[in-house]
Amino acid sequence: MTQSTLTRSWVASANGHTDFPLQNLPLGIFSLNGSAPRSGVAIGEHIFDLQAARELFDGDARRAIDAMAGGQLNAFFELGRGPRVALRERLLELLAEGSEQQAKLQALGAQVLPLAADCQMHLPAKINDYTDFYVGIEHAQNVGKLFRPDNPLLPNYKYVPIGYHGRASTIRTSGTDVRRPKGQTLPAGQTEPTFGPCARLDYELELGIWIGQGNAMGDSIAIGDAAEHIAGFCLLNDWSARDIQAWEYQPLGPFLSKSFITSISPWVVTAEALEPFRKAQPARPGGDPQPLPYLLDTRDQAAGGFDIELEVLLTTAAMREQNLPAHRLTLSNTQHMYWTVAQMVAHHSVNGCQLQAGDLFGSGTLSGPEAGQFGSLLEITEGGKKPIELASGEVRKFLEDGDEIILRARCQRDGFASIGFGECRGTVVAAR
């Protein structure tokens, strides 16, 4: 691995301030001018077209690229860690300053390195099943406090990595508009619901996790093996209709309040790229129970967490018209996860549930404990009681039509190139 070095790329835009330096190399599916979707790697402001450059790879690295044919990464995810690492190592060679292929690739120009701004991004994989967890303990506490001030966390929270099945059909990449959903809501003080557009539309800041190799139904993935089953990471906005949610969610959980759309950032940031930004899982507060044995692994305790800075920005239509800078809603970090990704995988499969390559997990909202760190408007405005004031003079309790939410993530550590995830954007459009 040359990741810990600060090797530069001959792709100039990969060397400045970018989410995609040589050390990142996230994978995605793109198309250009209406071409069939194909696989690529983000590098600076460009996309390295893996199919176009296929002849420069051999062995496991070529096997990885061939598994991406068809415009989906599922079969590549299924190959597991070996081919993914082989692909990365060859990419690190090819794209490094002084690479033996530099002149040739530079001569090919946009044939192998189109500008990302000219490309259309697609979902990186066919998502078979989507599971949304709830491992952001500060969010669980903040939300719990709104309903149960004295007892915000339910008794199972510190034993069970709580999660539920989400809707796979409405997961979309960054940039897809968010149609305001309609549904039933119970007006305050009433006993009969009304029907209409959601009035309490919210975002949720989450980490997305792409599943690699799956397991057979009836088998479980041991926590010590979980890393082998994780293909990569993205940002995820779990758009939420709070008024619909409050009325529908008992006793079987959120349903239409979430299933209208879920947005993800299109690049799959690999575990290898994130390796330098691993952290110990934060120590459990005194008095918290130890995880049950199936959720406990010393390596996972020592390095199962991540230090990834997470940010949420808001612009309104008026702010964009006035060229005002985006309003930062949230600055948080993945260290607020009470359960690690490995614990999620072990828990999800402990009952024999089959995971498949291309399954997506959401972490749950990753809020911090302080003001400025809350990952949803529900928390920031305390359910609408404390509106936000914006530089445009507007106020917001929840999202209005025309509002755009932008999620970003960045990893920084002394001696290592800083990497990002690319953006996850979505603009609210009026209900039909």
Place this chain on the structure above:
Amino acid sequence: MTQSTLTRSWVASANGHTDFPLQNLPLGIFSLNGSAPRSGVAIGEHIFDLQAARELFDGDARRAIDAMAGGQLNAFFELGRGPRVALRERLLELLAEGSEQQAKLQALGAQVLPLAADCQMHLPAKINDYTDFYVGIEHAQNVGKLFRPDNPLLPNYKYVPIGYHGRASTIRTSGTDVRRPKGQTLPAGQTEPTFGPCARLDYELELGIWIGQGNAMGDSIAIGDAAEHIAGFCLLNDWSARDIQAWEYQPLGPFLSKSFITSISPWVVTAEALEPFRKAQPARPGGDPQPLPYLLDTRDQAAGGFDIELEVLLTTAAMREQNLPAHRLTLSNTQHMYWTVAQMVAHHSVNGCQLQAGDLFGSGTLSGPEAGQFGSLLEITEGGKKPIELASGEVRKFLEDGDEIILRARCQRDGFASIGFGECRGTVVAAR
């Protein structure tokens, strides 16, 4: 339509007591001796091989068969009602006694009509998303009573067709063994959970609904159009780990307590076959609210229900050894659905959630109000307090290893051929 007549088939076994007379013609995916899965129609004790008989079809009927190539019915479901009806009408001609093709098809024998007993059934479609509803009001009341004797139904029940996202990856056809899941449970009177095999394994008797044509994200399916989006029906056993469920389900709903397996009967019984067994939706009890306008349609009120008799049988390993007859656990009916299938479709899509061909809905447990009609052991034994006595001398509070559950369904009406769904079976095997 010749369905209302009692036309006989030249396939002799289709004329006696069978789930699959000429009037049924359910569709499925089968293979024979390890062949590639392909589409067929159940007729008596045989399967009519649609690919083998393709030349006998033209126009929309052939288009229907061609859409089934690849061993999945999704593209056929997507074609909608027209091609499905054309296929049915041609099948009614071809397989009727005196058909002009009778001699030719009889001469081909097992080449076009293999015995079902020789065939392996597969999932009829790639299931993109699976949603489990909760429309069995008697079940909701029976279960609610166990926890809230004075207030069994939550306030939203009579307004919202309650549902939640289920796990698609572990849906299997009849005959697949049910591995007892492991998980966390909270022993009575304790405050800390333990880990181990589920001790309260249960079945749930449900109707399954196959979605036909889908909708674009952001669009809704009006209740008056819902029938156009329903491809067919099956039986569904929503196996449930009650002890895991009780500990995990707050606040986001059931998760690992359900996701270890869901069993379905392999034949897709079409809306056309069920047409004679349509019923008015049972009148809402006095005092119940009218459905909100988006859930209200006069045609649906008049004929949106079904009269389908549902049955659950249990055999234990000891009972099978002693050749004892199966024990009937449940005799219920689809008339206990508080919401129609059209209401489920309209509700699911009202927020713009995209439905896709091959999505599967479960109805929720369809219990009746009386003893003998309860669709789960949770209800029958009142959570284990009233064990069942079996002819073998055994007792059951919940399912033991070796127990087999068999779901059946039958439609009967004077002047019409009786049709069934085929079985949905599953045998519990020990935890790993």
